[in-house]
Every structure is written in structure tokens, then in C-alpha cells.
Amino acid sequence: MTTLQLQNIVKRYKSQVVLDNLSLDVADGETLVLFGPSGAGKTVLLRLVAGVIEPDEGRVIIGGEDMTDVDAEHRGIGMAFQNFALFPHMSAFDNIASPLTATRSSKEAIVAGVGKVAKLLKIDHVLSHHPKALSNGQKQRTALARALVGSPPVLLLDDPLRNVDAKLRFEMRLELPRLLAAQGATVVYVTQDYKEAMALGDRIAVMAKGRIRQIGTPEDIYNAPADIEIARLFGDPTINLLDVTPKAAGAGIDVELSGVKVALPHLPASLAGRSLVIGIRPETLHFVEAGTPGAIPVEVEAETPLNEKTVTLVRVSGGREVLVSRPAGTPGPVAGTAHIAVDGATTFLFDKETGQRVAAAGQSAKTQGAAA
Structure with missing residues (x-):
């Protein structure tokens, strides 16, 4: 089953085309990594799926329903950012609980939900602490817990490991697949780190200039790059x-x-x-x-x-x-x-002129371009 579908998405800012007729399907329970250089359009695409911004053309379909004109708070999406974006005046518990509070869940449901995800992420011992008293690793896990607590059908992660130290980044590359599998979430994950993309993605979509240049498993991308730039x-x-x-x-x-x-x-x-x-x-x-x-x-x-x-x-x-x-x-x-x-x-x-990989007979790179 396809949980998320993007159909012929176009997004412009004045005369600049940021997303260029982009189409994409993400299967139920799949982790799809959006990988590419800064300015490729990855974060804009995530914000568009979340409903923070609207496409100029195209449709956003979640769980089979057209959500293109639905407000962000009604899309049931969880999102974590690279800068954590925690509320400084709230404890870790209240930060994690905020999505449940917004939907007016019962006190019992909030306590149970926060406790479950906090234990899963090993931060149940710092729930009473405010962000200023948390380490970067604890802040990162708190932001992830907030995104996960409502068991959203789609989870959007915008480079969440970028601002943590190398040791924690390595540990989370190992832990995140287990965590996301346990949650059963459909995930779109943004990163500029190819090792992270290879470690976390069921599939990787390589983006550049608002288009998807290649999409496939990590093995597909590494062993059959569509062009010279992807190979590099x-x-x-x-x-x-x-x-x-x-x-x-x-x-x-x-x-x-x-x-x-x-x-x-x-x-x-x-x-x-x-x-x-x-x-x-x-x-x-x-x-x-x-x-x-x-x-x-x-x-x-x-x-x-x-x-x-x-x-x-x-x-x-x-x-x-x-x-x-x-x-x-x-x-x-x-x-x-x-x-x-x-x-x-x-x-x-x-x-040499186009940079495209020359495929063997009967073989082709898995690419997805303007009208995929």
C-alpha cells in the first residue's frame, strides 16, 4: 500500500522553480531518504508534504486522500527538525506531549504515550528537565519523541542528526532503523550525508535542482549510479x-x-x-x-x-x-x-558530454525525473 503520493509537484518562488514537476510514491512502512546537496529542494518538499507551504501545481495524497488543500494540523504528520525546535519554557515531557495536547487527548493517554516513546528512546529519566538542561543528544531524542508520540501515518525527519556529535550520529544510525520499524512509521528522511542515506534508507531519492535524478535501493544507487555526479x-x-x-x-x-x-x-x-x-x-x-x-x-x-x-x-x-x-x-x-x-x-x-551512465543491454538506471 502506498501511504504518500506526490503527483507532478511544482513549487516556485518568484521566477525560481524550486520543485520541478516532481512525482514520488512512498510505500506503507517504508523509509525513503531524500539525499542531495544544499539547495536541491529537499526541505521545501518536506514542508510541502507537512502542509506548511502549498504547491503551485500538483497533488499531495496521504493514505489515499487528497491533502493538497488540507491544513497542516489536520494531516496527522509528525516532523523533527535539524535544530530540534523545542519549546524552551516547557519540560521534555511537555514538549513530547504537545501533539497529544493539541488534539485534546486524555491525561491518561498523554502520560502513557509520552512514557512509552520516552522509554523507547531512553530519555524517560530526563522528562522533568527543560531543554537548557539537556545534552544535544537528549534534545535530539526529545524532538524525535515529539514527532513519534502521536503514531502519525507519515513521519518527516529533516536532517535530525546534523547538529549532534559524531559518536551519537553513529549510534543513532544504528538505532533509528530499529526504532522506526518498531513504530511502523512511513518515513521521509532528509540528509546530505551519503553514509546516513545508505544506512537508513529502504530507498534513496537523489535530488538536484528540484528534480529526482535517481531513485532506488542503496545498492542500486551505489552499484549503478545514473550519472557521474551521483557516482561522485x-x-x-x-x-x-x-x-x-x-x-x-x-x-x-x-x-x-x-x-x-x-x-x-x-x-x-x-x-x-x-x-x-x-x-x-x-x-x-x-x-x-x-x-x-x-x-x-x-x-x-x-x-x-x-x-x-x-x-x-x-x-x-x-x-x-x-x-x-x-x-x-x-x-x-x-x-x-x-x-x-x-x-x-x-x-x-x-x-563524456552528458555524464549519463552507459548501461549494458537490457539494463537501465532507475531514474525518476520530471514526469515520473
Whole structure:
């Protein structure tokens, strides 16, 4: 069942189009992450779903009912913001209880509802405290509890972990999926952190300039990015991008890196001769011994240990830089000449002019654009 539907949404501010004919479905109980750079339209979209602002065109359907012209307080939506937005003169209990108070729930229902969600979020011991006496982590959990307490059919979370420390952010990435599953909420979650998007989303909608450029599972987005910009956004260290001109090789193609042919049998021979860009994830590259079939000669420039992994900067022919990532503690060269191997099946090809990923026959990136 689809809980939330956005149909051909357009939102303008004067001459600027902020949301451009955007359509989106979110299934019952699904967590959909809206991911993209600042200015993509993510928060505007959330506010539009909440009823804080109205679309210039299109419809907002919640639970099968057209809510486009329904006031925010009657949509039954929970929302948490990145700045917490707690009432400073109220205790944590009263902040959490405010949605139930607004709907004139009984005192017993309010006490039971607040107690349940506070215990779930492990803040039941600070319910009497005012926001100024709470840590950032407790403020963040209080804001989440307020959004959850009324068991809303749709929960909107606007980058709620942005203003908490790294340790709490990591912990909440682990806890939130369990919490949201226990609540049974349908969630739209906004973030600019790709790791957060990958950890929390059942699906991810990548936004830019008021449109959805790609939508799919975290695996879809990472393993089949629709274009170069999306490929760059997902991954740390960032994807390697090198200009290539493929040549036909039987039913497939191959490309040349530092004078060594790399076979791409999963892509059609019709791509031969085109100006393309090959994308290679750093973790799919491996150091190998000289003489290994397909070994590509490189010059090692620098090595950077990054806790769980080590990233090595190397240069291939023509001075082009390539990043190689390997698990921490794995041996590898630190200087001089070395060799790397590329598994052609794990690479991507992009059109050099449009930036769009070139898909194999019968394969396509899951994209959703102006009239999805």
C-alpha cells in the first residue's frame, strides 16, 4: 500500500522553480531518504508534504486522500527538525506531549504515550528537565519523541542528526532503523550525508535542482549510479574517473589504461569509438605483482591510513591520478613503481558530454525525473 503520493509537484518562488514537476510514491512502512546537496529542494518538499507551504501545481495524497488543500494540523504528520525546535519554557515531557495536547487527548493517554516513546528512546529519566538542561543528544531524542508520540501515518525527519556529535550520529544510525520499524512509521528522511542515506534508507531519492535524478535501493544507487555526479556523491574515497575510447573486442569492448587492455564484456560493442569516461571505485582496485595478467603499471605518490582502510594515490600513464583503497593492515607499496589490477565487471562507463551512465543491454538506471 502506498501511504504518500506526490503527483507532478511544482513549487516556485518568484521566477525560481524550486520543485520541478516532481512525482514520488512512498510505500506503507517504508523509509525513503531524500539525499542531495544544499539547495536541491529537499526541505521545501518536506514542508510541502507537512502542509506548511502549498504547491503551485500538483497533488499531495496521504493514505489515499487528497491533502493538497488540507491544513497542516489536520494531516496527522509528525516532523523533527535539524535544530530540534523545542519549546524552551516547557519540560521534555511537555514538549513530547504537545501533539497529544493539541488534539485534546486524555491525561491518561498523554502520560502513557509520552512514557512509552520516552522509554523507547531512553530519555524517560530526563522528562522533568527543560531543554537548557539537556545534552544535544537528549534534545535530539526529545524532538524525535515529539514527532513519534502521536503514531502519525507519515513521519518527516529533516536532517535530525546534523547538529549532534559524531559518536551519537553513529549510534543513532544504528538505532533509528530499529526504532522506526518498531513504530511502523512511513518515513521521509532528509540528509546530505551519503553514509546516513545508505544506512537508513529502504530507498534513496537523489535530488538536484528540484528534480529526482535517481531513485532506488542503496545498492542500486551505489552499484549503478545514473550519472557521474551521483557516482561522485556516493563513496569515500571518491570514484576514479578517467577518459577512455573503447575498442570492439568480440561481443563486448575493452579500454586501455597505461597501455594495458581492460576487458568490459558486459557492455556492447556498439560503444566502440565513443568518447566516454570510465568510473572505477577505489575499493575495487588491487595491488598485484608485476607479470600478473592485466597488471597496470603505476607510480605510487602517497599513502594515507584512514582507520579501517588505507588509501594510496598512484599515477597511471599521462600523469592521471588514481586512488586505491584497501583494508587497514593489508600490505601494499608505499613508494616507487607498482602494479594494480582492474576488474572490468565492477566499472562504469559514462557519456563524456552528458555524464549519463552507459548501461549494458537490457539494463537501465532507475531514474525518476520530471514526469515520473
